[in-house]
Amino acid sequence: KAGVTQTPRYLIKTRGQQVTLSCSPISGHRSVSWYQQTPGQGLQFLFEYFSETQRNKGNFPGRFSGRQFSNSRSEMNVSTLELGDSALYLCASSLGRGGNNEQFFGPGTRLTVL
């Protein structure tokens, strides 16, 4: 079974631009979560989608948004990029929403904002 895939793997943008990252979950998984990883703040939860609906959101500004499609694939968008948005963005999928459903992580998208 294929794992979680994320595209692109690397991205370079300039301040003020916007960016869209894509995540394809493991087949059959319906929950997709996004995390931001930076050296200073560590791993922080962005949001979770299940059945095309955002179910939970972390403490991030409205510039960070996402969506989920009917095939469970998910995208996240960051508008008006800031230098501090440079990070590794990780997507994780799980079968369901219960806490005992382990989350499987993709390799991440490394975003660099210049």
Next chain:
Amino acid sequence: AQSVTQLGSHVSVSEGALVLLRCNYSSSVPPYLFWYVQYPNQGLQLLLKYTTGATLVKGINGFEAEFKKSETSFHLTKPSAHMSDAAEYFCAADSGSARQLTFGSGTQLTVLP
């Protein structure tokens, strides 16, 4: 709010020595607990998880962890370190109600020859 604390941002052990990585959680309700490993330029790989039942959990690559409710701890151990264990390790908790993982700050494990 739930929090996860990992004591020691860097741990060094000799090859063949015991690995002990510490994790404490803060929650009034025992959460679901996980240990993940991250190799450079890769995502997170699940080592083991505690949900309910047996408090000693065995994972992959010879790792295990013991859930101790009285100490709110979930320390990760491996009897004998291998060079390939060098990586960053993250402890995480999921309360089950919010469906989000709260991560510790990570512990970088170095294995010395």
